[in-house]
Every structure is written in structure tokens, then in C-alpha cells.
Amino acid sequence: MSASSRPAFYITTAIAYPNGAPHIGHAYEYISTDALARFKRLDGFEVFFMTGTDEHGQKVQQAARAADVPVQEYAARNSDVFERMDKVLDISFDRFIRTTDEDHQAASIAIWERMQARGDIYLDTYAGWYSVRDEAFYTDEETTVLEDGARISTDTRTPVEWTEESNYFFRLSNYQDKLLELYETHPEFIAPATRRNEIVSYVKAGLKDLSISRTTFDWGVPVPGDPAHVMYVWVDALTNYLTGAGFPNTDSVAFQRFWPADVHIIGKDITRFHTVYWPAFLLSAGIELPKRVFVHGFLYNKGEKMSKSVGNVVDPLALVEGYGLDAVRFFLLREISYGQDGSYSHEAIVGRINSDLANEYGNLAQRSLKMVARDCNSVVPTPGEFTADDRALLDRANGLLERCRAEFDQQQIHLALEAIWLTLGETNRYFSAQQPWALAKSGAPEDLAREATVLYVTLEVLRIVSILVQPVIPGSAGKILDLLAQTARTFADLTTPIEAGLPLPTPEPVFPKYIEPKD
Numbered sequence: 001m002s003a004s005s006r007p008a009f010y011i012t013t014a015i016a017y018p019n020g021a022p023h024i025g026h027a028y029e030y031i032s033t034d035a036l037a038r039f040k041r042l043d044g045f046e047v048f049f050m051t052g053t054d055e056h057g058q059k060v061q062q063a064a065r066a067a068d069v070p071v072q073e074y075a076a077r078n079s080d081v082f083e084r085m086d087k088v089l090d091i092s093f094d095r096f097i098r099t100t101d102e103d104h105q106a107a108s109i110a111i112w113e114r115m116q117a118r119g120d121i122y123l124d125t126y127a128g129w130y131s132v133r134d135e136a137f138y139t140d141e142e143t144t145v146l147e148d149g150a151r152i153s154t155d156t157r158t159p160v161e162w163t164e165e166s167n168y169f170f171r172l173s174n175y176q177d178k179l180l181e182l183y184e185t186h187p188e189f190i191a192p193a194t195r196r197n198e199i200v201s202y203v204k205a206g207l208k209d210l211s212i213s214r215t216t217f218d219w220g221v222p223v224p225g226d227p228a229h230v231m232y233v234w235v236d237a238l239t240n241y242l243t244g245a246g247f248p249n250t251d252s253v254a255f256q257r258f259w260p261a262d263v264h265i266i267g268k269d270i271t272r273f274h275t276v277y278w279p280a281f282l283l284s285a286g287i288e289l290p291k292r293v294f295v296h297g298f299l300y301n302k303g304e305k306m307s308k309s310v311g312n313v314v315d316p317l318a319l320v321e322g323y324g325l326d327a328v329r330f331f332l333l334r335e336i337s338y339g340q341d342g343s344y345s346h347e348a349i350v351g352r353i354n355s356d357l358a359n360e361y362g363n364l365a366q367r368s369l370k371m372v373a374r375d376c377n378s379v380v381p382t383p384g385e386f387t388a389d390d391r392a393l394l395d396r397a398n399g400l401l402e403r404c405r406a407e408f409d410q411q412q413i414h415l416a417l418e419a420i421w422l423t424l425g426e427t428n429r430y431f432s433a434q435q436p437w438a439l440a441k442s443g444a445p446e447d448l449a450r451e452a453t454v455l456y457v458t459l460e461v462l463r464i465v466s467i468l469v470q471p472v473i474p475g476s477a478g479k480i481l482d483l484l485a486q487t488a489r490t491f492a493d494l495t496t497p498i499e500a501g502l503p504l505p506t507p508e509p510v511f512p513k514y515i516e517p518k519d
């Protein structure tokens with residue numbers, strides 16, 4: 001199929017602030033978005049998957065100052081750390097955008113000018129609370145004064161400082177009704193539904209105009225026509241999604257093909273920016289809205305919030321080093337219900353490695369492939385007539401694509417994995433009940449024929465499952481497909497059963513059990 005005859009799919013992650021090293025929450029967002037992107041590619045879509053870093057703003061500038069490094073250099077250096085981590089995590093991004101990229105400056109200026117032309121930008125004096133950590137403005141009512149007199153954002157518990165400056169404002173208040181109409185007519189725009197409900201209440205309570213420029217620092221995109229101001233970092237940050245699609249050239253092939261984005265994947269702390277500000281900016285600029293914003297939960301270390309002061313910030317690369325990449329990817333996507341908060345611990349990760357990967361999947365592959373090597377001359381055996389049990393299992397495996405597609409379309413990755421693992425469980429029960437090893441031992445021709453059928457059915461289920469789990473554990477699923485001598489690995493290939501007589505390589509274990517290191 002040529003690229004243009006395939007349907008397009010544009011998916012993004014949030015772009016991280018490069019004000020420090022990436023943590024496991026970042027890794028979680030990239031791995032989950034990567035699984036969604038890979039699924040669509042295997043399902044025949046032309047996918048454009050973008051991730052990157054959000055380099056501007058006071059937060060990054062302050063971090064650079066503290067490190068005593070020029071901000072540009074500091075942001076670039078940390079950005080590289082994120083990009084390198086993505087590579088280690090096998091994130092299949094098509095572009096790693098940095099908001100200091102030249103085309104991004106042009107896109108930010110263009111969206112600003114469109115909003116201005118619409119009459120939605122005006123100059124006024126801002127007086128209110130600003131949290132640098134959140135890069136967000138808060139009203140008096142949204143802050144709390146602590147016992148020691150310090151003031152914080154009530155919601156995010158970050159320090160706020162009084163800010164008074166001449167700022168450009170965006171007429172967000174003009175968009176209250178239009179946003180409510182959007183949530184009403186497109187309930188799928190915000191998912192999960194709990195997030196949607198929160199945003200609907202928030203917008204119903206009334207929207208104030210939003211300050212969208214700053215004059216007290218200069219690390220940002222200059223406001224067109226008034227370079228004493230830089231754009232509020234969120235105006236420039238959100239626009240990255242348009243830059244990736246070729247904006248402001250709306251006639252470009254990229255824009256025609258990929259805009260509007262199919263889904264923005266973000267964490268729960270930035271829902272408001274993506275589901276209130278972003279659609280309002282786009283409505284003002286006369287640009288089509290993204291189809292969906294999916295909000296994932298936060299990851300906690302044994303239920304505790306990660307923080308540098310508690311000393312429980314986990315380096316994702318250390319986890320990969322300790323457990324293996326696919327074990328970490330699988331754990332995060334299987335253990336945590338996507339869209340809800342989740343927790344990770346050594347015990348939980350080891351549990352998933354040993355029961356789901358080593359026992360249910362790896363062991364089934366290893367046992368059946370070894371029998372094929374020993375009893376069937378290392379070629380895929382020719383099956384006899386299928387029994388009702390064989391057919392039930394094959395039907396179940398053949399039904400998995402539809403089920404997984406439905407779950408992935410709703411970003412319910414964990415439910416797709418659950419369905420796959422239930423089928424693996426069923427296959428393990430089938431394998432034990434059919435006792436192919438006893439059939440081999442008997443040696444009677446009809447028993448050997450039956451053994452061949454049982455092994456054939458098992459290999460066929462393994463083929464289907466391995467094709468379907470590639471988005472989540474690409475490396476190890478690929479290894480099992482190698483052991484099954486399969487080169488046809490897309491979802492379109494699912495309907496072509498494994499070929500009897502196909503020579504197989506020498507089997508080797510793919511999912512070792514995790515054994516506690518001795519100290």
C-alpha cells in the first residue's frame with residue numbers, strides 16, 4: 001500500500017521541561033504513547049508520532065541559572081538526555097521537537113497573529129499569583145497561605161509569587177460557551193470521563209481572560225511587534241503540536257495529512273492547558289481542533305509521590321538496567337489501568353515478569369517449540385482435523401485483533417493486554433489438558449498425529465499473540481516471531497495461519513525468570 005492510500009494518524013506526547021533529568025513518569029508517558037503509535041502502524045495507518053521538549057519559560061531559565069550554565073546550552077543539553085532516553089526505551093517517534101527549533105518559532109508567531117487578528121488579544125496590567133514550578137497563573141482564591149506565611153497553589157502545593165506587569169491577555173472568557181458546546185457535542189474530546197467531568201465543572205464556573213505574555217524575563221518566543229514581551233510558555237508549548245504538522249503552511253502535505261491530531265497523550269496535571277486553553281486558542285485562530293486528549297494518571301513509587309527530597313525518584317534507565325526493557329514496558333502497561341494513577345514496586349515488577357512473561361508466555365513458547373524440535377524435525381507440524389477444543393482456542397485467538405483494536409482505540413492498553421493474557425492462560429490450560437508429551441511417549445501413529453495438531457494449534461496461537469503484543473514489547477515479541485520463522489508481522493498478516501512444513505530455528509528462552517541477586 002502506498003503511504004497516501006493508508007489512513008493517517010497523528011499522536012503526540014506532552015513535551016517535557018528539560019529542567020532536570022527525565023523520571024519514570026516521563027518514561028511512562030513515552031512508552032504508553034509508543035505502544036499506541038506502534039499499534040496503529042501495525043494496523044495499516046501512516047503514523048506521525050511526535051515527542052520532544054518544552055525549552056522556554058521561567059522554570060527552565062531558573063534551573064539553568066542554578067546550574068550556572070547559559071540557558072540555551074542548558075536546555076539543549078537536557079533535551080539531549082530526554083532524546084537519548086527515548087532511544088533506550090525504543091520509542092518509535094517520528095520527530096523529536098524542541099521548542100527552540102526554527103520552524104516552531106514561526107508557528108508560534110503565526111498562531112499569535114491569527115488570535116490577534118481575531119481581536120482576542122489585548123494589553124492590560126496583570127496582578128496575581130504565578131507559580132514558576134507549574135508555569136501557571138492563579139487567582140487569590142486558588143492559593144493558600146501556610147502557617148509560615150508562605151503562599152502556595154492550593155491545587156498543586158507549589159509556591160506562588162506576586163506578579164504585577166503589563167501583559168497581553170487572551171480573551172478566554174469569550175470561549176466559555178463554545179468550549180462547553182465542544183465538550184457536549186464531542187464527549188470523546190476529553191478522556192477518561194472523570195477528567196471530562198472535572199473540566200466541564202471548571203469551565204461552567206466561569207473563565208477569566210488569560211495572561212499570555214511576560215516582560216520580567218526573556219527566555220521565550222518574542223511577541224510579534226512588541227519584543228519587550230515573550231509569549232507565555234504555554235502558548236508556545238501547545239503550538240508545538242501544530243509545528244509538527246507543518247503549520248503555518250496549512251497547504252503543506254503534512255498539514256493536510258496530519259492535522260487535526262488524532263490524540264494528544266498527557267498527564268493529569270496539565271489537563272486544563274490541553275482541554276481549555278488549547279481548544280480556545282485554536283478556535284480563535286480558526287484552526288481545526290484535535291480529536292481527543294487522553295489523560296493518563298500519575299505514577300507513584302510504592303504509593304508515594306516521587307520527590308527529590310524524599311529521595312525516591314527512580315531513574316528509568318536504572319529500571320531498564322535492572323529488569324530489562326520489555327519487562328519494564330510490559331509492567332507499566334499491564335499493571336496500571338491507563339487513565340488512572342498507578343504504583344510501582346520491585347515486588348510488583350518481579351511478579352509480572354515471573355508470572356505473565358516467564359510462565360504464561362515464555363514457558364509456553366519454550367515448551368512447545370522444544371517439542372517441535374524434538375518430535376517434528378524442527379518444522380511446523382501438519383495438523384490433522386481440528387477438534388472442538390482446537391477450534392475454540394483458535395477462534396478465541398482469531399478474535400483478539402478486534403478486541404485489541406477496540407481497546408486501543410479507547411487507549412485501554414491494559415484491557416487489551418488482559419484479553420491477550422487470558423487467551424495465553426487458556427492456551428496453557430489447553431496444552432496441559434492435551435498432554436502432547438504423553439502423546440509423544442505413546443508413539444502410536446494416531447497419538448503422534450494428534451500431538452502434531454496440538455503443537456500446530458499452540459504455535460498458531462503464539463504467532464497471533466506475538467504479532468499483537470509487538471506494540472508493547474517489540475523486542476521480545478520479535479524474538480518469538482523469529483523462533484516461529486515469521487517475517488509477516490503486521491495485523492493484516494494475522495489471517496494467514498502459520499505454514500505447515502516451515503523450518504524453525506533452534507528454540508531458545510526469551511523471557512527468563514527474575515532471580516533476586518545475592519548480596
Ligand code: ME8
Binds near residue numbers: 240265300
Ligand atoms: O508539564 N507520573 O512538562 P513536564 C506520570 N512542559 N506522568 C507524569 C508524572 C508522574 N509522576 N510527572 C509528570 C510539562 N508527568 C509541560 C508540558 S505540553 C505542550 C507541555 C507527565 O516535564 C506530565 O503530566 O512537567 C506531562 O504529561 C509530562 O510528564 C511532562 O511533564
